[in-house]
Amino acid sequence: MSSPCSFRELCRKESFTGPTSGILPGYVQANLLIVPRSVASDFEDLCLRNPVACPLLTKTAGSAHVVENHAKFISDSFFDIRRDFPKYNIYLGGKLYQQKSNCMDEWSDDHVGFLIGCSFSFEDALVRAGLVPANVTQGRNVSMFVTTKFLDSAGIFHKCPYVVSMRPYKPSEVDKVRSVTRAFKRTHGEPIDWGFDGAERLGIEDLQKPDYGDPVEMTDDEIPVFWACGVTPQLAITTVGPLIEGFVVGHAPGHMLVLDSTQMF
Amino acid sequence: MSSPCSFRELCRKESFTGPTSGILPGYVQANLLIVPRSVASDFEDLCLRNPVACPLLTKTAGSAHVVENHAKFISDSFFDIRRDFPKYNIYLGGKLYQQKSNCMDEWSDDHVGFLIGCSFSFEDALVRAGLVPANVTQGRNVSMFVTTKFLDSAGIFHKCPYVVSMRPYKPSEVDKVRSVTRAFKRTHGEPIDWGFDGAERLGIEDLQKPDYGDPVEMTDDEIPVFWACGVTPQLAITTVGPLIEGFVVGHAPGHMLVLDSTQMF
Incomplete structure (x- = not known):
């Protein structure tokens, strides 16, 4: 675990599935929310209207790689939001459905992933x-x-x-x-x-x-x-869950993505 | 009053000092708050943290002309936040002190002006x-x-x-x-x-x-x-008024700045 990149590789191989508190101290960690495209615009509006509670760092554009906005805070190297978190919460109809170490089966081209600031x-x-x-x-x-x-x-x-x-x-x-x-x-x-x-x-x-x-x-x-x-944001998803068709995926609480950046300003 | 520019000229000459409701329909109007530089950074943070209630369009940089941020929403032509609103509220110690048709005397190099979205x-x-x-x-x-x-x-x-x-x-x-x-x-x-x-x-x-x-x-x-x-934002100024040294200036309610833009998206 010498670098965020090698740590994410461990997560991708499912060799690490624990919480990230204390992992690579000083590196920025991010929360995740993956929603069906049908509600992505509403969710993005929610973040932009409530930036203190839902600080949006970036979102995916059609593929599993993070490409838009605030790219300077994000890794230059490859990372995959479907596999690079140690653990995921899978929601269906606003209810926690499963915890898994990847969301390859739940992710589709019809999903949008959002990375959200984390208070660690x-x-x-x-x-x-x-x-x-x-x-x-x-x-x-x-x-x-x-x-x-x-x-x-x-x-x-x-x-x-x-x-x-x-x-x-x-x-x-x-x-x-x-x-x-x-x-x-x-x-x-x-x-x-x-x-x-x-x-x-x-x-x-x-x-x-x-x-x-x-x-x-x-x-x-x-x-x-x-x-x-x-x-x-995860409580918002469960609050309006019955209105959302399809899988919603969040990081499992405490199990964040470790980014390559040491600051978030 | 054929254009926002000529309307602002009327205000600058103090030939128009009334409310701007119904003036040049379709053109964006903006609210004003001018604060001493000592609290400008806190006020800007307040806007950025609460963008729905305090939607910041732009701010001045050292002079009376609006130059920073979101320039596409703002006039290409000259305008002067000290004179181009039809009427101003002058605050001192968080209390309404005077209403005037310009704030040339209250404005100083040690003030920062903020233009804020208006629901007209x-x-x-x-x-x-x-x-x-x-x-x-x-x-x-x-x-x-x-x-x-x-x-x-x-x-x-x-x-x-x-x-x-x-x-x-x-x-x-x-x-x-x-x-x-x-x-x-x-x-x-x-x-x-x-x-x-x-x-x-x-x-x-x-x-x-x-x-x-x-x-x-x-x-x-x-x-x-x-x-x-x-x-x-004006209520925020009066709420913390006793903590602010020097003049604060807002537009008089209903007396906005008319911008050159017809949309705000």
């Missing part, structure tokens, strides 16, 4: 800035919440809620936490809200009962800080 | 599609509401609510209304939500008590349809 890189930056997230210290997955804040609707995508990740910090740390993550414009950027009043604005009732991930302990002098979360 | 053009398209908004039929200003949906925070811009405009339609018309306005990607685009459940999601309690504009009569078979509204 900004968490690394927080650690380097001495603002180690509590979930890292406590060895837990980050807490994620489905909120009452809805994406701005786009085509079939209606009533799709924001999912947020939460990391507790002291109020005095919030300015620095915001500055550090602000730079990651293609991977959710700075927090969308914070504080207990922020939790209320987002309709989060119990910070110890996350909808995804693990509960994270907070001390009395900490407040919650909320970032838009990459689970949002 | 999509209302025209609705009329042409036979979906005449009730406010037009009733000869009233559109109803606008401050919502409990907040922009994704950016720099000093925190806890800034979406403002929405509301136009009532029959449920059977909603699909067509969405399609017609979807194309106006730089001027708020399709509705962000609709229906009485949509009003609830947006925290709107009484549809007959708009925060701006006029109440619009609805029939029993109509539901409210909500678009993001260009008042949002």
